[in-house]
Amino acid sequence: MGGERKVYTLAQVSEHNNSKDCWLIIDGKVYNVTKFLDDHPGGDDVMLSSTGKDATDDFEDVGHSSSARAMLKDMYVGDIDPSTLPTKVKNTPPRQLQNNQDKSSSNFMVKMLQFLLPLIVLGIAVGIRFYNTESK
Structure with a gap:
C-alpha cells in the first residue's frame, strides 16, 4: 500500500x-x-x-x-x-396522525365494538332459542 x-x-x-x-x-x-x-x-x-x-x-x-x-x-x-456512488435515499417512516382526538375516538369505537358485538351475538342466539321453544 x-x-x-x-x-x-x-x-x-x-x-x-x-x-x-x-x-x-x-x-x-x-x-x-x-x-x-x-x-x-x-x-x-x-x-x-x-x-x-x-x-x-x-x-x-x-x-x-x-x-x-x-x-x-x-x-x-x-x-x-x-x-x-449513487446517493443513498434516507428511508423515512410515514407520518403519524397528529390529531389525538381522532386517535382516541377511534380507539373508543373499537373498544365499544369489542364489548357490544359479543353481547349482540349472545342476544340473537338467546332470541332464536327462545323463539324455537315458544313455537313448539
Missing part, C-alpha cells in the same frame, strides 16, 4: 464482477476478493451478488468477525471515488 493510493470509479470497479475477477466496495475502499471466493463461508454467490455497488451494508449486515475484517487488508487495491 505504499505511496499514492489508487482511486477507482464505480464503473471501473463494476467491470470486476465475475468469479475470475471480483472486486467489492466496502467502507469506501476497493478490495479484490477473487482469491477468497472459493473459501468464503457464505459461498461465492454471496460475494458476486455484491459487485457493482457499495457492498458495505451487505458486509455489515452479516456481522463479520474481526479476523474477517483483518483479511480485507491483504485484498485492498484502492479507494472508491465517492462522487461516482
Whole structure:
C-alpha cells in the first residue's frame, strides 16, 4: 500500500464482477476478493451478488468477525471515488396522525365494538332459542 493510493470509479470497479475477477466496495475502499471466493463461508454467490455497488451494508449486515475484517487488508487495491456512488435515499417512516382526538375516538369505537358485538351475538342466539321453544 505504499505511496499514492489508487482511486477507482464505480464503473471501473463494476467491470470486476465475475468469479475470475471480483472486486467489492466496502467502507469506501476497493478490495479484490477473487482469491477468497472459493473459501468464503457464505459461498461465492454471496460475494458476486455484491459487485457493482457499495457492498458495505451487505458486509455489515452479516456481522463479520474481526479476523474477517483483518483479511480485507491483504485484498485492498484502492479507494472508491465517492462522487461516482449513487446517493443513498434516507428511508423515512410515514407520518403519524397528529390529531389525538381522532386517535382516541377511534380507539373508543373499537373498544365499544369489542364489548357490544359479543353481547349482540349472545342476544340473537338467546332470541332464536327462545323463539324455537315458544313455537313448539
